Amino acid sequence: MAEFFRHRPDPERGWALAALTGSLHFPVAKPAIIRELAADRVDPVLLGLSRDYVGDMAETVSLIWPERRVNEPPPSLAEVVDTLGLASRETLRARLTSWLDAMDSNGRWALLKLITGNIRIGVSARLAKTALADSFAKDVNDIEQLWYGVQPPYLDLFAWLEGRAEIPVVAKRAGFMPMMLAHPIEDDELKNLDLLQYQIELKWDGIRTQLIRCGDIVGLYTRTGDDISHTFPDIISAAKEISEQEFALDGELLTFTAGEVAPFNDLQQRLNRKKVSSVMLNDYPAHLRLYDLLIDNAEDIRTLPLDERRRRLEAWHSRHGSGRMDLSSLITETTYSELQRIRHDARHQPQNGVEGLMIKRKDSPYIAGRPRGHWFKWKRQTMVLDCVLLYAQRGSGKRSSFYSDYTFGVWDQDRLLPIGKAYSGFTDQELNKLDRWIRGNTTQRFGPVREVNASLVMEIEFDSIHPSTRHKSGLAMRFPRVHRIRWDKPASEADTLAVAQNMVC
Numbered sequence: 001m002a003e004f005f006r007h008r009p010d011p012e013r014g015w016a017l018a019a020l021t022g023s024l025h026f027p028v029a030k031p032a033i034i035r036e037l038a039a040d041r042v043d044p045v046l047l048g049l050s051r052d053y054v055g056d057m058a059e060t061v062s063l064i065w066p067e068r069r070v071n072e073p074p075p076s077l078a079e080v081v082d083t084l085g086l087a088s089r090e091t092l093r094a095r096l097t098s099w100l101d102a103m104d105s106n107g108r109w110a111l112l113k114l115i116t117g118n119i120r121i122g123v124s125a126r127l128a129k130t131a132l133a134d135s136f137a138k139d140v141n142d143i144e145q146l147w148y149g150v151q152p153p154y155l156d157l158f159a160w161l162e163g164r165a166e167i168p169v170v171a172k173r174a175g176f177m178p179m180m181l182a183h184p185i186e187d188d189e190l191k192n193l194d195l196l197q198y199q200i201e202l203k204w205d206g207i208r209t210q211l212i213r214c215g216d217i218v219g220l221y222t223r224t225g226d227d228i229s230h231t232f233p234d235i236i237s238a239a240k241e242i243s244e245q246e247f248a249l250d251g252e253l254l255t256f257t258a259g260e261v262a263p264f265n266d267l268q269q270r271l272n273r274k275k276v277s278s279v280m281l282n283d284y285p286a287h288l289r290l291y292d293l294l295i296d297n298a299e300d301i302r303t304l305p306l307d308e309r310r311r312r313l314e315a316w317h318s319r320h321g322s323g324r325m326d327l328s329s330l331i332t333e334t335t336y337s338e339l340q341r342i343r344h345d346a347r348h349q350p351q352n353g354v355e356g357l358m359i360k361r362k363d364s365p366y367i368a369g370r371p372r373g374h375w376f377k378w379k380r381q382t383m384v385l386d387c388v389l390l391y392a393q394r395g396s397g398k399r400s401s402f403y404s405d406y407t408f409g410v411w412d413q414d415r416l417l418p419i420g421k422a423y424s425g426f427t428d429q430e431l432n433k434l435d436r437w438i439r440g441n442t443t444q445r446f447g448p449v450r451e452v453n454a455s456l457v458m459e460i461e462f463d464s465i466h467p468s469t470r471h472k473s474g475l476a477m478r479f480p481r482v483h484r485i486r487w488d489k490p491a492s493e494a495d496t497l498a499v500a501q502n503m504v505c
Contacts, residue, residue: 001132005017015081017152021125034057042065047060055394055396062105070098074102135161142167148225176221176225176227179223181369182375183370190336199359200331201331211248213247214246220236228271230276231270234324238322238323244319249290249293249325250291251290252288253267254288255270263353263467269283290325302367342357343356344380359375359377360375361375385495387408388410389454389457392407393407402435403438411496418471418472419471420471420476422481422482430485458485458486459483460483461480463478473500
């Protein structure tokens with residue numbers, strides 16, 4: 001990547017950087033168009049069967065697309081971006097057809113993944129920015145500070161990196177500020193910390209967000225910089241009622257029920273919605289629990305130590321706090337045994353949504369990324385249930401030939417009720433063995449899904465469990481993953497629905 005950024009011309013390298021960091025969006029390029037184009041060239045039944053086998057539509061189309069000799073070179077990245085930025089649905093169909101005809105299978109795959117926003121090549125946005133910084137001997141944190149004030153194809157950014165221009169002037173706006181994140185900490189590491197030097201608070205199970213106001217513009221952002229303002233108009237309205245015109249807050253987005261933090265499943269009802277009804281706003285009211293203050297009355301205070309920012313946050317909240325915001329309480333206990341007790345009791349406290357503890361150095365500035373030695377998260381111990389495998393589905397990408405997505409259930413008297421789905425936590429060797437077992441124990445097929453003999457027990461690890469209408473069991477797990485495959489355990493000895501219900505928190 002560093003070589004590419006140094007030697008490729010503008011705007012090609014800028015568009016590539018945007019693709020690597022997830023900043024390219026083509027609203028007109030829907031997966032349905034790709035499916036329709038392929039169905040025009042290939043028998044629809046064959047296309048459907050191939051998609052079921054491969055497990056990914058872009059990969060299927062790139063492989064099955066009939067070769068045609070055309071006197072046209074493959075498009076450049078800049079050409080793709082320019083064309084899609086102006087294309088209607090019909091012009092996109094024609095242009096996309098000619099591009100696919102001009103490419104080999106690898107080129108077709110890359111094009112289809114790029115335009116649908118699903119290109120995944122093992123590169124995080126942070127790694128791409130680090131490569132960019134290495135290319136021109138810059139500090140990656142300087143690039144992070146500029147990032148949300150520059151736009152693809154980043155001509156002004158590259159001009160600064162190459163020494164052809166001054167650093168871009170980022171206009172004041174209600175834009176995302178790269179977040180500071182924490183490292184997991186183990187018990188032995190925690191015992192060696194001087195806890196008097198740390199600020200300690202509960203770790204809430206919501207969505208980490210920033211609420212930023214600049215004049216009349218207010219934005220609410222996730223930790224990855226996604227703007228979710230339209231999904232939480234109640235938070236935006238509360239921010240606009242505050243008299244101060246410029247501030248930036250870091251906190252945890254939660255939903256409340258009867259004045260208490262509601263389960264994460266309630267918050268999920270609000271996420272990823274284009275429109276939020278009045279019923280949804282009433283049933284799942286949003287709340288922001290404040291951790292940090294980054295901009296205080298137009299002053300950027302991120303370089304101040306945490307304990308000073310906390311003092312200013314408390315003063316800010318006393319002046320402007322609303323019913324939609326409160327402060328994350330600080331924990332005064334400072335011994336390992338006391339914190340261990342608090343973490344253990346968190347699961348059984350009346351309030352919901354406590355994941356563990358946050359432990360932050362009092363002298364730490366607010367640094368983008370995950371700097372070592374500053375902030376730690378000590379999550380509560382996970383839960384475990386013995387469940388029975390019910391269904392298996394083919395995976396995607398490298399797992400498209402394997403049954404790697406598993407639906408499992410627990411006993412309710414003499415029947416098994418689905419309670420969750422997992423697709424991680426096992427080794428490649430275990431996946432091979434599971435795949436062979438599933439193929440040999442299939443009772444019914446439903447496209448890419450197989451129902452299997454209810455005889456294999458999986459030990460499922462998860463963070464928490466909540467009431468939900470998504471599964472017939474009436475429960476849903478938070479972050480389930482396969483902890484162990486119990487080849488030795490009879491299915492009749494798997495856990496029951498009553499056991500799972502007693503774990504609800």
